Amino acid sequence: MGIPVTPIQHQPKPVHASKHSGSLFNYTLKRAGQSLITVLIVITVVFLLMRLLPVEGYFGDGYDKLDASQREAVLKSMGLLEPWYMQLKNFYVDLFRGDLGTSIIFRPQIPITEIIGPKIPYSAYFGFAALLMSLSLGLCLGVFQAREKGKWFDRLGTGYVVFINAVPAAVYFLFIQLYATQAFKLPILFNKDKPSSWILPAICMSLGGIAGYAMWIRRFMVDELNKDYIKLARAKGLSNTDVMFKHVLRNAFVPMAQYLPTSLLMTIAGSLYIESLYSIPGMGGLLIDAISRQDNPLVQALVLIYSTIGIFGLFMGDVLMAVIDPRIKLDKKGGAR
Amino acid sequence: MVQSILSAKDVVIKFSLRGRVLTAIRGASLELYEGQTLAIVGESGSGKSVFTKSFVGMLDTNGWVESGSIMFEEQDIAKFKGDKQWSTIRGKKIAMVFQDPMTSLNPLRTIGMQIQEVVELHHHLKAAEAKKRTIEILTDVGISSPEDRYSQFPHEFSGGMRQRVVIAIAIACNPKILICDEPTTALDVTIQAQILELIRKLQEQYNLTVIYITHDLGVVANVADQVAVMYAGDIIEYGTAGDIFYNAQHPYTWALLSSLPQLGIKGQPLYSIKGTPPNLFNEIKGDAFAPRNPKALKIDYVERPPYFQVSPTHYARTWLLDPRSPKMDPPETIKHMREKFVRYSV
Numbered sequence: 001m002g003i004p005v006t007p008i009q010h011q012p013k014p015v016h017a018s019k020h021s022g023s024l025f026n027y028t029l030k031r032a033g034q035s036l037i038t039v040l041i042v043i044t045v046v047f048l049l050m051r052l053l054p055v056e057g058y059f060g061d062g063y064d065k066l067d068a069s070q071r072e073a074v075l076k077s078m079g080l081l082e083p084w085y086m087q088l089k090n091f092y093v094d095l096f097r098g099d100l101g102t103s104i105i106f107r108p109q110i111p112i113t114e115i116i117g118p119k120i121p122y123s124a125y126f127g128f129a130a131l132l133m134s135l136s137l138g139l140c141l142g143v144f145q146a147r148e149k150g151k152w153f154d155r156l157g158t159g160y161v162v163f164i165n166a167v168p169a170a171v172y173f174l175f176i177q178l179y180a181t182q183a184f185k186l187p188i189l190f191n192k193d194k195p196s197s198w199i200l201p202a203i204c205m206s207l208g209g210i211a212g213y214a215m216w217i218r219r220f221m222v223d224e225l226n227k228d229y230i231k232l233a234r235a236k237g238l239s240n241t242d243v244m245f246k247h248v249l250r251n252a253f254v255p256m257a258q259y260l261p262t263s264l265l266m267t268i269a270g271s272l273y274i275e276s277l278y279s280i281p282g283m284g285g286l287l288i289d290a291i292s293r294q295d296n297p298l299v300q301a302l303v304l305i306y307s308t309i310g311i312f313g314l315f316m317g318d319v320l321m322a323v324i325d326p327r328i329k330l331d332k333k334g335g336a337r
Numbered sequence: 338m339v340q341s342i343l344s345a346k347d348v349v350i351k352f353s354l355r356g357r358v359l360t361a362i363r364g365a366s367l368e369l370y371e372g373q374t375l376a377i378v379g380e381s382g383s384g385k386s387v388f389t390k391s392f393v394g395m396l397d398t399n400g401w402v403e404s405g406s407i408m409f410e411e412q413d414i415a416k417f418k419g420d421k422q423w424s425t426i427r428g429k430k431i432a433m434v435f436q437d438p439m440t441s442l443n444p445l446r447t448i449g450m451q452i453q454e455v456v457e458l459h460h461h462l463k464a465a466e467a468k469k470r471t472i473e474i475l476t477d478v479g480i481s482s483p484e485d486r487y488s489q490f491p492h493e494f495s496g497g498m499r500q501r502v503v504i505a506i507a508i509a510c511n512p513k514i515l516i517c518d519e520p521t522t523a524l525d526v527t528i529q530a531q532i533l534e535l536i537r538k539l540q541e542q543y544n545l546t547v548i549y550i551t552h553d554l555g556v557v558a559n560v561a562d563q564v565a566v567m568y569a570g571d572i573i574e575y576g577t578a579g580d581i582f583y584n585a586q587h588p589y590t591w592a593l594l595s596s597l598p599q600l601g602i603k604g605q606p607l608y609s610i611k612g613t614p615p616n617l618f619n620e621i622k623g624d625a626f627a628p629r630n631p632k633a634l635k636i637d638y639v640e641r642p643p644y645f646q647v648s649p650t651h652y653a654r655t656w657l658l659d660p661r662s663p664k665m666d667p668p669e670t671i672k673h674m675r676e677k678f679v680r681y682s683v
């Protein structure tokens with residue numbers, strides 16, 4: 001009796017498919033890890049930068065009214081007298097317990113989740129509505145511009161893009177607020193119980209996005225249109241519409257795909273100018289306010305949210321690209337495109 | 338006698354460019370015979386591509402066929418307008434292969450889908466049948482393990498393999514005519530021969546009529562039954578490969594052949610044609626080649642020569658063939674070729 005020999009299994013592997021999906025998983029994991037590290041670096045750097053600001057900032061207008069010992073007591077109560085590495089450690093310990101801390105200046109002693117929480121839905125609603133409008137209208141505009149390249153529709157669209165980009169946004173935002181409210185009998189300020197007051201801010205917010213998406217998709221489509229494989233697709237006998245949608249649009253979408261998730265997620269960030277114009281209680285401007293008043297925990301929490309969103313968006317964009325563009329090599333270093 | 342399959346008569350093609358009108362093709366005529374291989378030769382900008390593009394309605398949007406007729410299957414395709422009419426011909430009965438296989442395929446779609454698209458479009462097959470047919474075609478163009486290759490992307494193919502795929506797309510629905518626009522220019526020499534051989538093989542298998550557009554006279558000598566020489570938007574000489582290589586009549590054909598490195602004499606500088614082709618924005622009077630022809634006749638500057646028949650298969654547009662014109666000897670190298678031809682044929 002010899003040793004039982006396990007037959008070596010010679011199954012022909014579906015080489016391509018398995019390699020691709022396997023490395024896509026690895027790639028996603030790797031990029032996720034990198035993204036997480038990036039978020040941590042960003043938040044740590046911001047944390048340290050905030051600690052480098054002069055302590056006078058923490059007192060606002062009240063600085064002169066306090067004497068040295070009172071000031072020290074205030075700083076101590078804010079936990080700012082500990083060495084920076086202890087502060088950083090405490091911050092991370094709290095963070096991993098899911099505690100973002102409390103505001104120290106903006107609205108003292110109020111948990112940050114309570115400050116930010118109610119604001120997110122407003123910004124997110126407007127952001128989402130604007131994104132939906134700018135994506136659908138912008139892409140349509142761009143696609144038809146590319147189709148009608150050089151004709152009057154294309155010129156009209158380009159005119160719109162140039163107008164939006166060249167004229168300061170404040171000019172047409174104000175114009176819309178002043179005249180559109182009169183013309184269409186819409187409320188001039190935001191009121192969460194009046195649905196009609198939601199319309200104008202959402203439109204204003206989408207104007208820039210429409211121009212941006214139209215410009216980019218048109219540009220990418222025109223790039224693709226001039227490529228040789230489009231000539232071949234035509235020579236195959238495909239109709240103009242088939243060429244446009246099956247070949248040009250799909251390929252033009254690849255460079256767009258990288259930025260779509262970011263813009264999708266960034267909608268909750270809100271728009272500083274429009275929110276103040278229509279007095280919408282959103283997130284826009286909160287970060288600037290918090291920085292200028294040195295409300296450290298609030299700044300940290302906002303930076304954490306924004307950087308997570310931004311970096312997660314980029315991560316999603318990269319994964320999306322890898323999924324739709326077969327040319328992206330996933331296994332080799334620096335092989336992407 | 339072989340049958341004519343496509344016949345172009347006095348085709349004039351114009352382009353409007355920045356408000357000016359350019360005449361790219363100035364009354365060119367061409368007869369294409371079924372099952373044969375026609376090579377169209379000429380320098381860059383002579384209108385080779387533009388002329389053949391008009392057979393499939395793929396002129397750039399600023400160009401149009403001004404006059405003349407292109408008869409194919411009892412229809413004048415020069416009068417075709419719009420995608421709908423062309424879809425009965427383009428890709429279905431007349432297919433094209435382009436110069437650069439590296440950029441001719443859509444980088445984001447699998448090879449299989451790009452071929453299948455044509456099969457489905459023109460044969461109206463179901464997906465499974467279309468896939469079977471696609472794999473057959475891949476085998477026909479010499480791609481090994483076609484089932485695996487079917488789901489691969491263009492970047493996983495070499496240049497020569499991609500050109501095979503482009504050819505597969507072209508022949509996917511049994512076209513009558515295959516137009517190859519410099520099919521081997523972008524490939525290296527060893528691959529060139531393979532691709533030419535493949536086209537020759539497919540020509541027999543699928544009973545194709547092939548048009549080669551090229552400026553490589555080596556390729557022409559290899560593959561062509563008929564040769565058309567183009568200069569400044571006109572076919573100035575037309576005949577069998579033998580007619581053109583050994584009994585050329587037009588001074589431009591002489592000059593073109595004389596500049597072949599293979600015919601150069603060792604130690605002497607290689608012949609080159611002086612001057613530049615005429616500006617197609619201007620109206621060309623007389624023989625377009627006259628300004629570059631050191632031995633041009635007076636009438637060459639005044640009136641355009643008609644086609645003179647040299648033999649039943651051989652036509653040339655030069656006043657030299659008019660009985661009234663003085664006897665003009667072709668250059669030494671051409672005479673040398675002729676002698677070789679005479680010896681060869683006797």
